[in-house]
Amino acid sequence: MESEATAPWGAEREVGVGPWEGPWPEGDHYDPELLAQGDRRNVVDKYRYWSHAAIVADLDTRRHGFHVAIENWQHDFNIGTVVRTANAFLAKEVHIIGKKRWNRRGAMVTDKYQHIRHHASVEEFLGWAGTAGVVVLGVDLFPDSVPLETYDLPRNCVLVFGQEGPGLSEQVRQAAEATLSIAQFGSTRSINAGVAAGIAMHAWIRQHTQV
Known part of the structure; x- marks a missing residue:
């Protein structure tokens, strides 16, 4: 049987390993x-x-000290990607604010290994953050946002991302200690929420871990 590394181009790669020998x-x-x-x-x-x-x-x-939260008022399809990336970077928890249901396909089963907490409202989420002593940081493009690239991320924080399209809600924006922006250099006005979450999580990793 050919291994995943040696399977010919175009052939379906076999994932994992067979019975223990x-x-x-x-x-x-x-x-x-x-x-x-x-x-x-x-x-x-x-x-x-x-x-x-x-x-x-x-x-x-x-698990690391950072959390990730995403608002889910209209069934955001990026949540699966966020969960998968949070698992890869070993986030403490992923928080889903709004609708409880989300498309798990993009998570590639990593949701079984990643702690996920649901909050029915922003108020409930902020109440949790206050009790847990976790700094709330929004990630979005606002005129008063500060660059993620130069911001000292707290060790214990939650990075909050808005729904794809509408972006971060005004409630979260007003409650956040700061809103952070990701530097862009092309013509598009914004980047995908799942991509933005991955960039922000990795920024925390670069500041607080030794690779």
Whole structure:
């Protein structure tokens, strides 16, 4: 069987690994069913054959101090992308403000490993942030926004993104400690909300982690 790395161009790549070969490894974090049948999940090699609970428990020991929130008043299709990126950068939590339902397809099953919290209203979200002691920062293009590239992001903060199109709500804008803008150099007025979220999360990573 050809591996993912050696599959010919155009051929469908096989994800993951097959059944464990040889004596099974010891450890409570291993999943007997995955060892027997193979592990085709969207996880890094370190977590191959681990149970779902064991993976989440390990991630919880290392999660970063930043949160991500996105307003979802009209079923924003970017939320799946935001969740997937938040998992990649090990965000503390993803917060969805507004409608509870969202399109999980873009998350590529990473929502099973990423803590997600729903807030029915902006008021509820701001109440959580105040109780948790988390700094609220909006990310959008406003005349008074400050450049993300030069802003010192707090270690414990929540980066809030508006619905694709309307952008950040006035309620969040007024409550935020600051609104941050992402430098653009082309002709478009704005960039996709999912892309903006990825850029902002990585800005926090650059400031607060050692790669």
